[in-house]
Amino acid sequence: MLKNSSKFKAGLVAIAALVALALLPAGAGAACDGGGLTPAEVDMCTPTPKARLLPNGMLIPPKSAPGRVKRAIAFANRIRTKPYIWGGGHARWWDRGYDCSGSVSYALHGGNFISSPLPSGPMTRWAMSGEGRWITVYANGGHAYAVIAGYRWDTSGNGGGKTGPSWHEDLRSNAGFIARHPAGF
Numbered sequence: 001m002l003k004n005s006s007k008f009k010a011g012l013v014a015i016a017a018l019v020a021l022a023l024l025p026a027g028a029g030a031a032c033d034g035g036g037l038t039p040a041e042v043d044m045c046t047p048t049p050k051a052r053l054l055p056n057g058m059l060i061p062p063k064s065a066p067g068r069v070k071r072a073i074a075f076a077n078r079i080r081t082k083p084y085i086w087g088g089g090h091a092r093w094w095d096r097g098y099d100c101s102g103s104v105s106y107a108l109h110g111g112n113f114i115s116s117p118l119p120s121g122p123m124t125r126w127a128m129s130g131e132g133r134w135i136t137v138y139a140n141g142g143h144a145y146a147v148i149a150g151y152r153w154d155t156s157g158n159g160g161g162k163t164g165p166s167w168h169e170d171l172r173s174n175a176g177f178i179a180r181h182p183a184g185f
Contacts, residue, residue, distance in 0.1 A: 048062075048133050048134060048149065048150065049062035049063075049064050049065070049149070049150075050062065050149060050150035050151070051065075051073065051148070051149035051150055051151055053151060053167055053169060057080050057081075057166055057167060058077050058080065058167075059073050059076070059077060059148075059149070059151055059167045060073075061073045061074075061149055062149060065134065065149055066134065066185065068111040068112055068113070068185065069111060069134045069135060069148065069149060069185060071110045071111045071112070072107045072108060072110045072111030072113070072135065072148055073107070073110075073148060073149065074110060075106055075107050075109065075110020075111070076103070076106065076107035076110065076148070076153050076165065076167070078106075078110075079098055079103060079106055079164075079165055080164075080165055080166050080167065081164070082095075082096070082097050082098050082103075082164045082165065083096075083097040083163050083164045084097060084098070084099060084155050084163035084164040084165075085097030085098065085099060085164075086099050087099055087102070088102045089101075089102020089103060089105055089106050089117055090102050090105075090117045090119065093106060093109060093117070097164060098155070098164060098165050099155060100120060100143050100144045100145060100154065100155045100156070100165075101117070101118060101119050101120040101123060101139070101144040102117060103153065103154075103155055103164070103165030104118075104123070104137060104139075104144045104145065104146045104153065105117035105118050106165075107146060107148065107153055108135075108137070108146075108182075111135070111182075111185075113127070113135070113182045113185075114126070120139045120140065120141065120142060120143055120144035121139070121140075121141045123137055123139035123144045123180065124139045124140060124141075124178040124180065125180075126139075126180050127180050127181060127182045127183065128180060128181050128182065128183050129178075129179070129180060130179055130180075130181060131179045131181060132181025132182060132185050133181075133185060134148065134149060134185045135147070135148050135149075135181055135182055135185045136179050136180070136181050137179070137180045137181065138174050138177035138178070138179055138180075139177060139178055139180065140176055140177050140178060143156070143177075145172070147171060151167045151168065151169065152167070152168040152169075152170065152171055152172065153165065153166075153167060153168075154166070154168055154172070156172075157170070157172060
């Protein structure tokens, strides 16, 4: 009988909310501590699963990632071995090499988030302000990179003499960059 009482059910909801908050990264729970969350709010308060980086440099999206995020990762994987070429990826989608914003544009195009390439400056005004759950583009007038499913998609910091777009486990400082994200992602 106790299991059917409204007080018991309310207690379970409160415990579930506390467990969800405990699993969030530090500081992320501020918007999630109101209790009585809708399913969409619970989804936003649940940490985003991280992708998996293979030794060959290919990124495998989490199974729970939305289809558009999986397609963005698949498109980025297609060009991860291309060299860095300034202006590459701006005149056409398939190019012999890519610069920073060209490679970010190509990934976003794969997820159907943009219909034409964007230079880094205009990326500072693209889509929604702030960080997204699945995709965040960081841009300023001279550089752009993205974080998709927990990994950085960037043309800088490759090491070993490699140039061009590649996935990085390490997240760089976003000081001096404007964060943008596609609505709902």
